[in-house]
Amino acid sequence: MAQQPEQPRERVRGREGSPWSGLWAVVAKEMADHLTGMRMRILEILIVLTAVGTVYAATQNLRETVGQDPFILLRLFTTSREPLPAFVGFLGFLVPLIAIALAFDSVNGEFSRRTMSRILAQPIYRDALLLGKFLAGIFTLALVLATIWLLIIGSGMIGLGVPPSGEEVARSLWFLLATIFYGGIWLSVAMLFSIIFRQPATAALASIATWLFFTVFWGILAGVLAPILQPVRYGFPEEILAQAQLELTLTRFSPNTLYTEVMLALLQPTVRSVGLVLPIQLHGAVLGTPLPLSQSVLLVWPQLTGLIAATILLFALGYVLFQRQEIRA
Amino acid sequence: MGELVVETHDLTKKYGDLVAVDKLNLSIRQGEVFGILGPNGSGKTTTILMLLGLTEPTSGSVRVLGLDPARQPLSVKARVGYMPDEVGFYDELSARVNLIYIAKLNSLPRAEAHRRIEEALTRMGLHDVADQPVRTFSRGMRRRLGVAEVLLKRPQLVILDEPTQGLDPEGAREFLNIIRSLKQDGITVLLSSHLLHQVQAVCDRVGLFHRGRMVLEGSVPELAQKVLAGAYHVWLQVEGPEETIREALRQLPGAQDVTREDHNRYRVVASEDLRAEAARAVVQAGGHLLSLGVETPSLDDIYARYFEEVHHGTAT
Ligand SMILES: Nc1ncnc2c1ncn2[C@@H]1O[C@H](COP(=O)(O)OP(=O)(O)O)[C@@H](O)[C@H]1O
Ligand SMILES: [Mg+2]
Numbered sequence: 265m266a267q268q269p270e271q272p273r274e275r276v277r278g279r280e281g282s283p284w285s286g287l288w289a290v291v292a293k294e295m296a297d298h299l300t301g302m303r304m305r306i307l308e309i310l311i312v313l314t315a316v317g318t319v320y321a322a323t324q325n326l327r328e329t330v331g332q333d334p335f336i337l338l339r340l341f342t343t344s345r346e347p348l349p350a351f352v353g354f355l356g357f358l359v360p361l362i363a364i365a366l367a368f369d370s371v372n373g374e375f376s377r378r379t380m381s382r383i384l385a386q387p388i389y390r391d392a393l394l395l396g397k398f399l400a401g402i403f404t405l406a407l408v409l410a411t412i413w414l415l416i417i418g419s420g421m422i423g424l425g426v427p428p429s430g431e432e433v434a435r436s437l438w439f440l441l442a443t444i445f446y447g448g449i450w451l452s453v454a455m456l457f458s459i460i461f462r463q464p465a466t467a468a469l470a471s472i473a474t475w476l477f478f479t480v481f482w483g484i485l486a487g488v489l490a491p492i493l494q495p496v497r498y499g500f501p502e503e504i505l506a507q508a509q510l511e512l513t514l515t516r517f518s519p520n521t522l523y524t525e526v527m528l529a530l531l532q533p534t535v536r537s538v539g540l541v542l543p544i545q546l547h548g549a550v551l552g553t554p555l556p557l558s559q560s561v562l563l564v565w566p567q568l569t570g571l572i573a574a575t576i577l578l579f580a581l582g583y584v585l586f587q588r589q590e591i592r593a
Numbered sequence: 594m595g596e597l598v599v600e601t602h603d604l605t606k607k608y609g610d611l612v613a614v615d616k617l618n619l620s621i622r623q624g625e626v627f628g629i630l631g632p633n634g635s636g637k638t639t640t641i642l643m644l645l646g647l648t649e650p651t652s653g654s655v656r657v658l659g660l661d662p663a664r665q666p667l668s669v670k671a672r673v674g675y676m677p678d679e680v681g682f683y684d685e686l687s688a689r690v691n692l693i694y695i696a697k698l699n700s701l702p703r704a705e706a707h708r709r710i711e712e713a714l715t716r717m718g719l720h721d722v723a724d725q726p727v728r729t730f731s732r733g734m735r736r737r738l739g740v741a742e743v744l745l746k747r748p749q750l751v752i753l754d755e756p757t758q759g760l761d762p763e764g765a766r767e768f769l770n771i772i773r774s775l776k777q778d779g780i781t782v783l784l785s786s787h788l789l790h791q792v793q794a795v796c797d798r799v800g801l802f803h804r805g806r807m808v809l810e811g812s813v814p815e816l817a818q819k820v821l822a823g824a825y826h827v828w829l830q831v832e833g834p835e836e837t838i839r840e841a842l843r844q845l846p847g848a849q850d851v852t853r854e855d856h857n858r859y860r861v862v863a864s865e866d867l868r869a870e871a872a873r874a875v876v877q878a879g880g881h882l883l884s885l886g887v888e889t890p891s892l893d894d895i896y897a898r899y900f901e902e903v904h905h906g907t908a909t
Contacts, residue, residue, distance in 0.1 A: 279664075286700070289698050377682075377684065378681025382677055382680060386699055592638070592642070
């Protein structure tokens with residue numbers, strides 16, 4: 265055979281075939297694993313118990329205000345009764361927990377089971393495997409959250425005896441969507457760690473540590489950092505304002521902050537600003553009048569896109585690392 | 594001479610300073626069973642991964658079934674079956690479900706997948722346990738499931754990394770029969786092993802690896818010829834006058850060396866099987882032939898001898 269003089273290995277990136285062939289096979293297999301696995305069973309029980317408990321407590325509180333409040337069903341999510349926090353409060357940490365549980369061993373698990381080289385020897389690209397696992401996680405999360413959503417709306421209708429208004433349904437659906445994206449961030453965090461660490465336990469720990477950092481310490485850190493970076497020297501109101509603004513910006517690097525703001529605006533129609541509120545901004549506004557849904561969505565649009573962008577960024581980072589990884593365990 | 598199924602040209606893989614595979618020139622013809630043999634760490638798995646496009650070569654070129662695994666990975670992987678060493682499955686899923694997943698990844702139509710899965714399971718003797726979780730499988734059963742999976746593709750080339758490692762002698766023998774049956778189907782087989790004696794019986798040709806280089810290549814008798822300077826050791830037990838018998842044996846065409854081991858046991862090193870000729874010569878020389886036999890040299894002998902020589906060669 266005539267050997268062409270080999271050209272120096274330039275990366276020929278015109279890849280053969282579709283990078284997504286096999287994607288849906290991976291999604292189907294992974295979803296089946298998630299939905300039949302013991303891990304999900306436990307989390308489902310946990311989240312259903314939480315939903316039932318908090319919504320029951322909220323119903324008790326809301327009984328008196330039925331008829332006065334046009335958004336009574338949304339209150340189901342946000343009303344708390346001592347000593348329980350509101351359902352959304354629970355979601356703030358249940359969703360990361362579920363997402364991490366779904367993904368912390370997604371890649372390294374294939375290595376430790378010694379299935380990785382066998383799967384990648386099939387006619388698929390690594391792209392399909394990684395994205396398939398991610399999508400399966402998102403779909404599972406969506407399925408679980410949608411079930412809970414139905415459960416809450418349904419039990420609210422029964423408990424309070426009012427049908428949901430179109431506005432309420434639309435708002436809570438947006439909220440559902442935002443919650444799924446919030447889960448997406450933690451899914452890609454856990455997946456990233458499952459690519460970096462060969463031990464699933466290490467990956468789980470790293471994911472939880474990251475979550476703790478943003479939930480507990482980031483707020484404190486922002487409070488410490490802001491005065492250092494933007495000190496108030498002369499006590500001008502501009503200075504104080506700038507410092508507060510910086511602190512707010514810093515806290516927004518935490519997905520928890522973004523999610524909380526989105527949640528506030530979507531579930532409490534009267535919220536007209538999610539940042540610092542200056543008296544001038546309230547000028548002319550009738551306090552207590554609810555915003556239309558489109559305005560509320562517009563208000564937190566940056567936060568929503570921020571959640572999605574962070575998810576994509578983290579996934580892309582994992583993708584790059586995974587492409588370079590030696591497939592030998 | 595058949596078509597070339599695998600062809601590499603100066604294939605090299607470096608991990609930092611470590612040269613895992615060093616300028617490998619390998620050609621495997623259609624229908625052959627080729628054994629990559631060598632101790633642990635000699636570069637067998639790395640070679641295999643490069644053939645499949647699962648690891649990128651540092652330099653050199655690879656052709657598998659006429660395709661470049663780096664540029665046409667999907668076509669290569671659709672035609673080549675690969676069973677990694679210590680093959681793993683999804684333990685909580687049944688054998689059949691494991692195979693269904695692989696069939697889907699290969700985009701086989703449902704009916705065709707079903708047919709091939711049943712066929713492969715039956716052929717590997719796993720039909721009765723097909724719905725049990727793989728967790729319950731023995732190591733030998735897992736290997737057979739690995740072959741069943743490989744068969745789903747109807748592959749032209751099958752690559753088996755350490756297929757007999759960790760199997761008991763019975764299991765290993767069984768597995769060698771499976772390899773023979775693949776050959777009978779016209780499938781080219783590339784297998785690797787660090788246990789030379791286990792696989793020498795099935796390999797048409799072998800390549801002996803040492804520190805990333807293929808130091809010897811050929812059929813087992815060829816290698817014996819090259820390294821041991823004579824492929825066959827014929828031994829005879831003869832009663833009679835020693836010198837006459839020795840002389841008669843030495844006269845045999847093809848005999849390279851005659852030694853007397855015991856009082857009536859002789860050994861003839863020859864380039865071919867001289868049993869019949871030796872018997873006739875001994876009897877004609879007036880000896881009483883009690884028994885005779887032939888030892889084909891094992892790869893272990895060849896390997897040991899080769900490195901002895903290389904060692905001495907470099908030392909002096
Ligand atoms: N990912 C890796 N990084 C660094 N060195 C490696 C890597 N994989 C294999 N090696 C080294 O390459 C050499 C060849 O390994 P391998 O091909 O697995 O040998 P074999 O399969 O013959 O036992 C060994 O010395 C091994 O340590
Ligand atoms: Mg190996």
